[in-house]
Amino acid sequence: MVKHISPALVGPYGLNILRVGISLLLFWVVWLFGKTPAGIQQKHLPRFLLCGLTGVAINQMLFIKGLTMTSTIHASLLMLCTPLLITIFAFWILKEKLTILKSLGLALGIGGAVLLIMSKEKNGSASLTGDMFIVLNAMAYTFYFILVKPLMEEYPPLHVVRWVFTFGFVMILPFGWIQFNEIQWFQFEWTHLASLSMIVFCGTFLAYSFNVFGIKHLGAGITGSYIYTQPVFAAIIAILFLHEQFTWEKLLAGILIFGGVFLVSQKTPPVVEE
Secondary structure, eight states: OHHHHTTTTSOHHHHHHHHHHHHHHHHHHHHHTSOSOSOOOGGGHHHHHHHHIIIIIIHHHHHHHHHHHSOHHHHHHHTTHHHHHHHHHHHHTSOOOOOHHHHHHHHHHHHHHHHHHHOOOTTOOOOHHHHHHHHHHHHHHHHHHHHHHHHHTTSOHHHHHHHHHHHHHHHHHHHHHHHHHTOOGGGOOHHHHHHHHHHHIIIIIIHHHHHHHHHHHTOHHHHHGGGGGHHHHHHHHHHHHSOOOOOHHHHHHHHHHHHHHHHHTSOOOOOOOO
Protein backbone atom coordinates (compact mmCIF):
# COMPACT_ATOMS: atom_id res chain seq x y z
CA MET A 1 0.00 0.00 0.00
CA VAL A 2 2.73 2.45 1.00
CA LYS A 3 4.84 1.75 -2.07
CA HIS A 4 1.81 2.33 -4.31
CA ILE A 5 1.68 6.03 -3.39
CA SER A 6 5.05 6.89 -1.85
CA PRO A 7 7.39 8.38 -2.86
CA ALA A 8 5.85 8.78 -6.34
CA LEU A 9 2.78 10.81 -5.30
CA VAL A 10 3.61 11.89 -1.78
CA GLY A 11 6.89 12.02 0.13
CA PRO A 12 7.29 9.63 3.07
CA TYR A 13 7.18 12.40 5.68
CA GLY A 14 4.16 13.96 3.99
CA LEU A 15 2.45 10.58 4.11
CA ASN A 16 3.09 10.51 7.85
CA ILE A 17 1.25 13.81 8.22
CA LEU A 18 -1.75 12.22 6.52
CA ARG A 19 -1.78 8.87 8.33
CA VAL A 20 -1.05 10.24 11.80
CA GLY A 21 -3.21 13.35 11.40
CA ILE A 22 -6.30 11.53 10.12
CA SER A 23 -5.87 8.75 12.70
CA LEU A 24 -5.58 11.38 15.44
CA LEU A 25 -8.84 12.92 14.26
CA LEU A 26 -10.50 9.50 14.38
CA PHE A 27 -9.25 8.90 17.93
CA TRP A 28 -10.75 12.19 19.10
CA VAL A 29 -14.03 11.46 17.29
CA VAL A 30 -14.25 8.15 19.15
CA TRP A 31 -13.65 10.03 22.41
CA LEU A 32 -16.63 12.31 21.70
CA PHE A 33 -18.93 9.28 21.87
CA GLY A 34 -17.36 7.96 25.09
CA LYS A 35 -17.54 8.99 28.72
CA THR A 36 -13.85 9.13 29.66
CA PRO A 37 -12.19 12.41 30.75
CA ALA A 38 -9.98 14.16 28.21
CA GLY A 39 -7.05 15.25 30.37
CA ILE A 40 -3.89 13.60 31.72
CA GLN A 41 -2.07 14.06 35.00
CA GLN A 42 0.92 16.40 34.95
CA LYS A 43 3.21 13.77 36.47
CA HIS A 44 2.57 11.50 33.47
CA LEU A 45 3.29 14.20 30.87
CA PRO A 46 7.00 13.27 30.36
CA ARG A 47 6.12 9.62 29.71
CA PHE A 48 3.38 10.60 27.26
CA LEU A 49 5.90 12.81 25.43
CA LEU A 50 8.40 9.94 25.25
CA CYS A 51 5.71 7.59 23.95
CA GLY A 52 4.75 10.15 21.30
CA LEU A 53 8.40 10.47 20.32
CA THR A 54 9.22 6.75 20.15
CA GLY A 55 5.84 5.28 19.20
CA VAL A 56 4.75 7.81 16.60
CA ALA A 57 7.36 10.39 15.56
CA ILE A 58 10.57 8.32 15.28
CA ASN A 59 8.79 5.03 14.63
CA GLN A 60 6.52 6.21 11.83
CA MET A 61 8.99 8.51 10.09
CA LEU A 62 11.76 5.91 9.99
CA PHE A 63 9.41 3.11 8.94
CA ILE A 64 7.81 4.93 6.02
CA LYS A 65 11.11 6.41 4.89
CA GLY A 66 12.86 3.04 5.16
CA LEU A 67 10.04 1.23 3.37
CA THR A 68 10.28 3.59 0.38
CA MET A 69 14.02 2.83 0.14
CA THR A 70 14.09 -0.94 0.66
CA SER A 71 12.04 -3.97 -0.36
CA THR A 72 8.80 -4.95 1.36
CA ILE A 73 10.20 -8.38 2.27
CA HIS A 74 13.32 -6.87 3.83
CA ALA A 75 11.25 -4.42 5.87
CA SER A 76 8.82 -7.04 7.19
CA LEU A 77 11.56 -9.48 8.17
CA LEU A 78 13.64 -6.79 9.87
CA MET A 79 10.60 -5.71 11.89
CA LEU A 80 10.95 -9.09 13.62
CA CYS A 81 13.92 -7.55 15.41
CA THR A 82 11.46 -6.01 17.89
CA PRO A 83 11.18 -9.12 20.15
CA LEU A 84 14.98 -9.54 19.96
CA LEU A 85 15.51 -5.93 21.01
CA ILE A 86 13.05 -6.33 23.89
CA THR A 87 15.21 -9.22 25.16
CA ILE A 88 18.38 -7.11 24.88
CA PHE A 89 16.68 -4.21 26.65
CA ALA A 90 15.47 -6.47 29.48
CA PHE A 91 19.01 -7.83 29.95
CA TRP A 92 20.75 -4.46 29.75
CA ILE A 93 18.33 -2.15 31.61
CA LEU A 94 16.12 -4.43 33.69
CA LYS A 95 18.99 -6.79 34.60
CA GLU A 96 17.02 -9.88 33.63
CA LYS A 97 18.94 -13.15 33.40
CA LEU A 98 20.28 -13.99 29.94
CA THR A 99 19.98 -17.76 29.54
CA ILE A 100 21.86 -19.95 27.10
CA LEU A 101 18.64 -20.42 25.11
CA LYS A 102 18.06 -16.69 24.79
CA SER A 103 21.72 -16.09 23.95
CA LEU A 104 21.44 -18.62 21.13
CA GLY A 105 18.22 -16.98 19.97
CA LEU A 106 19.85 -13.55 19.89
CA ALA A 107 22.79 -14.93 17.93
CA LEU A 108 20.49 -16.55 15.36
CA GLY A 109 18.26 -13.50 15.04
CA ILE A 110 21.10 -11.01 14.73
CA GLY A 111 22.86 -13.31 12.26
CA GLY A 112 19.71 -13.50 10.14
CA ALA A 113 19.26 -9.72 10.20
CA VAL A 114 22.89 -9.16 9.16
CA LEU A 115 22.55 -11.70 6.33
CA LEU A 116 19.40 -10.00 5.12
CA ILE A 117 20.90 -6.50 5.26
CA MET A 118 24.05 -7.59 3.43
CA SER A 119 22.18 -9.51 0.70
CA LYS A 120 22.05 -7.84 -2.70
CA GLU A 121 18.92 -7.24 -4.75
CA LYS A 122 19.28 -7.79 -8.50
CA ASN A 123 16.73 -5.07 -9.22
CA GLY A 124 18.16 -2.72 -6.60
CA SER A 125 14.88 -2.58 -4.64
CA ALA A 126 16.64 -2.87 -1.26
CA SER A 127 19.25 -0.53 0.17
CA LEU A 128 21.48 -0.59 3.22
CA THR A 129 20.22 2.81 4.34
CA GLY A 130 16.60 1.72 4.03
CA ASP A 131 17.28 -1.48 5.98
CA MET A 132 18.99 0.49 8.75
CA PHE A 133 16.01 2.85 8.99
CA ILE A 134 13.76 -0.19 9.52
CA VAL A 135 16.06 -1.52 12.28
CA LEU A 136 16.10 1.87 14.00
CA ASN A 137 12.32 1.97 13.68
CA ALA A 138 12.13 -1.41 15.43
CA MET A 139 14.32 -0.04 18.23
CA ALA A 140 12.02 2.96 18.70
CA TYR A 141 8.96 0.71 18.72
CA THR A 142 10.61 -1.50 21.34
CA PHE A 143 11.05 1.44 23.70
CA TYR A 144 7.45 2.51 23.03
CA PHE A 145 6.09 -0.93 23.98
CA ILE A 146 7.92 -0.76 27.30
CA LEU A 147 7.23 2.92 28.06
CA VAL A 148 3.50 2.76 27.36
CA LYS A 149 2.71 -0.21 29.63
CA PRO A 150 2.59 1.80 32.95
CA LEU A 151 0.23 4.33 31.36
CA MET A 152 -2.23 1.51 30.65
CA GLU A 153 -2.55 0.98 34.39
CA GLU A 154 -3.65 4.60 34.88
CA TYR A 155 -5.84 5.34 31.83
CA PRO A 156 -8.12 3.53 29.35
CA PRO A 157 -6.22 2.24 26.29
CA LEU A 158 -7.78 4.60 23.73
CA HIS A 159 -7.19 7.54 26.07
CA VAL A 160 -3.48 6.69 26.08
CA VAL A 161 -3.11 6.24 22.32
CA ARG A 162 -5.13 9.42 21.66
CA TRP A 163 -2.65 11.54 23.61
CA VAL A 164 0.36 9.64 22.27
CA PHE A 165 -0.81 10.49 18.75
CA THR A 166 -1.52 14.09 19.74
CA PHE A 167 2.05 14.66 20.92
CA GLY A 168 3.51 12.56 18.10
CA PHE A 169 1.62 14.53 15.45
CA VAL A 170 3.01 17.83 16.76
CA MET A 171 6.52 16.35 16.62
CA ILE A 172 6.30 15.20 12.98
CA LEU A 173 4.74 18.42 11.64
CA PRO A 174 8.06 20.27 11.10
CA PHE A 175 9.50 17.30 9.17
CA GLY A 176 6.53 16.55 6.91
CA TRP A 177 4.82 19.88 6.31
CA ILE A 178 6.74 20.77 3.13
CA GLN A 179 6.12 17.36 1.53
CA PHE A 180 2.46 17.55 2.58
CA ASN A 181 2.05 20.92 0.85
CA GLU A 182 3.65 19.52 -2.31
CA ILE A 183 1.04 16.75 -2.76
CA GLN A 184 -0.60 16.94 -6.19
CA TRP A 185 -4.04 15.59 -5.35
CA PHE A 186 -5.23 15.73 -8.97
CA GLN A 187 -2.77 12.90 -9.76
CA PHE A 188 -4.48 10.52 -7.35
CA GLU A 189 -6.58 7.78 -8.92
CA TRP A 190 -9.12 5.67 -7.04
CA THR A 191 -6.52 2.98 -6.35
CA HIS A 192 -4.24 5.55 -4.70
CA LEU A 193 -7.08 6.86 -2.54
CA ALA A 194 -8.03 3.30 -1.60
CA SER A 195 -4.41 2.57 -0.62
CA LEU A 196 -4.27 5.75 1.48
CA SER A 197 -7.52 4.78 3.22
CA MET A 198 -6.16 1.31 4.05
CA ILE A 199 -2.88 2.79 5.34
CA VAL A 200 -4.71 5.24 7.59
CA PHE A 201 -7.64 3.18 8.84
CA CYS A 202 -6.26 -0.38 8.96
CA GLY A 203 -2.50 0.15 9.14
CA THR A 204 -2.59 2.98 11.67
CA PHE A 205 -5.90 3.62 13.45
CA LEU A 206 -6.97 0.00 13.96
CA ALA A 207 -3.41 -1.30 14.44
CA TYR A 208 -2.61 1.10 17.27
CA SER A 209 -6.06 0.62 18.83
CA PHE A 210 -5.63 -3.16 18.97
CA ASN A 211 -2.04 -2.80 20.18
CA VAL A 212 -2.92 -0.72 23.23
CA PHE A 213 -5.73 -3.08 24.17
CA GLY A 214 -3.34 -6.01 23.80
CA ILE A 215 -0.60 -4.36 25.85
CA LYS A 216 -3.06 -3.58 28.65
CA HIS A 217 -4.67 -7.02 28.84
CA LEU A 218 -1.96 -9.36 27.49
CA GLY A 219 1.34 -7.56 27.99
CA ALA A 220 3.92 -6.16 25.59
CA GLY A 221 5.54 -9.53 24.83
CA ILE A 222 2.40 -11.35 23.69
CA THR A 223 1.07 -8.31 21.85
CA GLY A 224 4.37 -7.98 20.00
CA SER A 225 4.07 -11.55 18.78
CA TYR A 226 1.46 -10.52 16.18
CA ILE A 227 4.43 -9.27 14.19
CA TYR A 228 5.38 -12.89 13.44
CA THR A 229 2.60 -13.10 10.84
CA GLN A 230 3.58 -9.94 8.96
CA PRO A 231 6.47 -11.34 6.87
CA VAL A 232 4.28 -14.16 5.54
CA PHE A 233 1.57 -11.85 4.20
CA ALA A 234 4.10 -9.20 3.15
CA ALA A 235 6.11 -11.73 1.13
CA ILE A 236 3.01 -13.01 -0.67
CA ILE A 237 1.81 -9.50 -1.53
CA ALA A 238 5.30 -8.32 -2.54
CA ILE A 239 5.83 -11.27 -4.89
CA LEU A 240 2.35 -11.14 -6.47
CA PHE A 241 1.87 -7.39 -6.84
CA LEU A 242 5.29 -5.74 -6.52
CA HIS A 243 7.19 -8.47 -8.41
CA GLU A 244 9.86 -8.77 -5.72
CA GLN A 245 12.10 -11.84 -5.72
CA PHE A 246 12.17 -14.30 -2.82
CA THR A 247 15.74 -15.63 -2.92
CA TRP A 248 17.41 -18.37 -0.90
CA GLU A 249 19.26 -15.68 1.08
CA LYS A 250 15.94 -14.18 2.19
CA LEU A 251 14.63 -17.65 3.05
CA LEU A 252 17.71 -18.46 5.16
CA ALA A 253 17.64 -15.06 6.84
CA GLY A 254 13.94 -15.49 7.59
CA ILE A 255 14.51 -18.94 9.13
CA LEU A 256 17.33 -17.58 11.31
CA ILE A 257 15.27 -14.59 12.48
CA PHE A 258 12.14 -16.67 13.13
CA GLY A 259 14.26 -19.23 15.01
CA GLY A 260 15.90 -16.51 17.07
CA VAL A 261 12.57 -14.92 17.98
CA PHE A 262 11.15 -18.32 18.93
CA LEU A 263 14.06 -19.06 21.28
CA VAL A 264 14.07 -15.67 23.03
CA SER A 265 10.30 -15.94 23.51
CA GLN A 266 10.58 -19.19 25.48
CA LYS A 267 9.96 -18.76 29.18
CA THR A 268 12.50 -20.22 31.60
CA PRO A 269 10.86 -23.01 33.65
CA PRO A 270 10.79 -22.31 37.37
CA VAL A 271 13.35 -24.10 39.51
CA VAL A 272 11.72 -26.70 41.74
CA GLU A 273 13.32 -26.88 45.16
CA GLU A 274 13.41 -30.31 46.78
